[in-house]
Amino acid sequence: MERDPYEVLGVSRGAADDEIKKAYRALAKKYHPDNYTDANQRARAEEKMKEINAAYEQIQKGDTGYSSGGSGYGSYEGPRQGGVGVYATIRQYINARMPDQAEQLLNGIAQEERGAEWFYLRACVYVLRGWIYEAHTSAGTACSLDPDNEEYRQLYDTIEANINRADGTYRTTSDSSECDICSICQTLACLNCMCRMCCR
Amino acid sequence: MFGYVKPFTPELRVRENELYNAVYCGLCVSMGRKTRWFSRFTLSYDAVFLALVLASLSGERFVIKPGRCAFAPFRKKPVAEECEILRFAAAVSARLTYYSVLDGIRDEKGVKRLIRRAALPFCRHMERAAEKIAPFDGEYIGSCLDKLHAAEDENSPELDLCAGYFGDVLAYCFGEGAPEGKKESAALIGGLVGRFIYAADACDDLEKDEKSGSYNPLRFGEGDRADKLRAAYGAMCVWADRAAAELLLEGSVSPESDVADNIMRLGMPDTARRVSSDRAKERTENGKRSV
Numbered sequence: 340m341e342r343d344p345y346e347v348l349g350v351s352r353g354a355a356d357d358e359i360k361k362a363y364r365a366l367a368k369k370y371h372p373d374n375y376t377d378a379n380q381r382a383r384a385e386e387k388m389k390e391i392n393a394a395y396e397q398i399q400k401g402d403t404g405y406s407s408g409g410s411g412y413g414s415y416e417g418p419r420q421g422g423v424g425v426y427a428t429i430r431q432y433i434n435a436r437m438p439d440q441a442e443q444l445l446n447g448i449a450q451e452e453r454g455a456e457w458f459y460l461r462a463c464v465y466v467l468r469g470w471i472y473e474a475h476t477s478a479g480t481a482c483s484l485d486p487d488n489e490e491y492r493q494l495y496d497t498i499e500a501n502i503n504r505a506d507g508t509y510r511t512t513s514d515s516s517e518c519d520i521c522s523i524c525q526t527l528a529c530l531n532c533m534c535r536m537c538c539r
Numbered sequence: 540m541f542g543y544v545k546p547f548t549p550e551l552r553v554r555e556n557e558l559y560n561a562v563y564c565g566l567c568v569s570m571g572r573k574t575r576w577f578s579r580f581t582l583s584y585d586a587v588f589l590a591l592v593l594a595s596l597s598g599e600r601f602v603i604k605p606g607r608c609a610f611a612p613f614r615k616k617p618v619a620e621e622c623e624i625l626r627f628a629a630a631v632s633a634r635l636t637y638y639s640v641l642d643g644i645r646d647e648k649g650v651k652r653l654i655r656r657a658a659l660p661f662c663r664h665m666e667r668a669a670e671k672i673a674p675f676d677g678e679y680i681g682s683c684l685d686k687l688h689a690a691e692d693e694n695s696p697e698l699d700l701c702a703g704y705f706g707d708v709l710a711y712c713f714g715e716g717a718p719e720g721k722k723e724s725a726a727l728i729g730g731l732v733g734r735f736i737y738a739a740d741a742c743d744d745l746e747k748d749e750k751s752g753s754y755n756p757l758r759f760g761e762g763d764r765a766d767k768l769r770a771a772y773g774a775m776c777v778w779a780d781r782a783a784a785e786l787l788l789e790g791s792v793s794p795e796s797d798v799a800d801n802i803m804r805l806g807m808p809d810t811a812r813r814v815s816s817d818r819a820k821e822r823t824e825n826g827k828r829s830v
Contacts, residue, residue, distance in 0.1 A: 379797055465699070472771055
C-alpha cells in the first residue's frame with residue numbers, strides 16, 4: 340500500500356534535505372537485513388528496507404503527490420473539471436479535497452435526479468475520506484448506470500486494483516489451484532519479463 | 540469479542556504457535572486473577588491480539604513457563620507469565636464484555652436477552668475490578684457506542700460509518716495501553732482492526748439478519764448482495780493490510796510481532812474470505828466434498 344514517503348522516513352513534509360538524509364541513514368542502519376539472523380525477521384527487515392528506499396527515492400525525485408487520508412488510492416487523480424451546474428461546483432470541491440462541502444451539495448440533489456454522475460461523485464467523496472466499502476459500491480452503481488463512461492470505469496478499476504493489491508499479495512496457499520483472471524495476468528506479466536531477458 | 544482476529548495457523552511456525560497459545564493461556568490466567576474468575580469464560584482472540592500488538596510496539600517479550608490450568612489439569616502447558624500488558628489486555632476485555640452485554644440487553648429478544656440479564660451482575664463485578672487496572676474513560680466508549688446505535692436505528696446503509704464508530708472504541712483502548720510515542724500507531728491499528736471486526740460480523744450475520752429482519756448495513760443501500768459482499772471483502776482486506784503495514788513501519792522485530800503480522804496479513808484476509816463468500820454455494824461445495 341502506498342504511504343506518505345515523509346511518514347515512512349519519520350520526517351515532516353517541509354523537512355530539509357539534510358534532515359531527510361539523516362533520517363534515511365538512521366533507518367537504513369537499523370533495518371539492514373544483515374543485522375538479523377532469523378530468516379523471518381530478515382525477510383521483514385528486507386521488506387521494510389524496500390519501503391524506506393522507495394520513500395527516499397520518491398522524495399529525491401520530488402514525486403510525492405500521493406493522496407492523503409489513509410485511503411491509499413495513490414494513482415487516482417480525482418474527477419476531471421467540467422460538468423454542468425451544481426455538478427461542476429461539486430467537482431471543484433472534490434478537487435480541492437473538501438469532501439464535506441461536496442457531500443452537502445450532493446445530498447441537496449433530489450432522489451429522482453440522481454444519475455450515474457451523482458453516484459460517481461459520491462464515490463469520489465468517499466475515496467477522499469478513505470471509505471473503501473462505500474466508494475466501491477457507489478462507483479459500481481455509477482458503472483452499471485452508465486457502462487460506457489471511461490471516467491467512472493477508471494475510478495472503479497482503481498478501487499479494485501487497491502483491493503487486489505491488499506488481498507493478492509498475501510494470498511494463502513489454499514487458493515493456488517484456482518485459475519482466475521489475476522493468475523492469468525500474473526503469468527502473462529512473468530512471460531513478458533522473460534521475453535525481455537533475451538529479445539533486447 | 541467475535542473470534543474474527545485469529546492467526547492463520549498453517550503459516551505459523553511451531554514456536555510461534557506455542558507463543559500464541561502461551562499468551563492465550565497467560566491472558567486467561569491473568570483474567571482469573573485480576574478481573575474475577577468468571578471473566579475467564581469471556582476470553583477472546585481479540586484480547587490476545589491486543590496483548591501481542593502492545594508487546595510488539597513496546598518491545599517487551601513475554602516470559603513463558605510451563606504451568607497447569609484448571610481447564611487442563613493433567614498436563615503442563617506453556618503459559619506466559621503475568622505482566623503489565625496481560626493485565627491491561629484482561630482489563631480491556633472485561634470492560635468491553637460489560638459493554639457488549641449491555642448492548643445485547645438492548646438489542647436481543649427472548650431467551651438471549653434473559654441470559655444477558657442474568658450475566659449482567661457478574662459483568663458489572665468484572666468491570667469494577669478492571670477499572671482499577673485500566674482506568675480509562677468509559678464515557679468516551681459509551682459515546683462512540685451511542686453514535687453507533689443512532690446510526691443503526693436510522694438503518695444507515697453506510698458500513699464505513701458504523702464500522703468507524705466501532706473502530707474508535709478499539710482505537711481508544713489500543714492507544715491507552717501503548718507506551719508513549721507509540722500511542723498513535725497503536726490507535727491506528729486498533730481502529731482498523733475494530734472496523735474489520737464490525738464488517739466481518741456484518742457479513743457473517745447477513746443471512747441471519749435477512750431472515751429475522753434485524754439491522755445490518757449490508758441489507759440497505761443500492762447494489763446487489765454479491766457486489767456488497769465483494770466491496771465489504773475489499774474493505775476488510777485493505778484495512779488488514781494497512782494495519783499490518785503500520786506495525787511493520789513501527790519496526791519492532793520480535794516473535795510477538797511475527798505472530799501479530801501473521802494475524803493481520805494472513806489470518807484476517809482468511810476470515811474476510813470466509814465471511815464474505817456466498818454461503819449457499821459454500822454449503823453445497825462442502826456437501827459435495829463430504830459425499
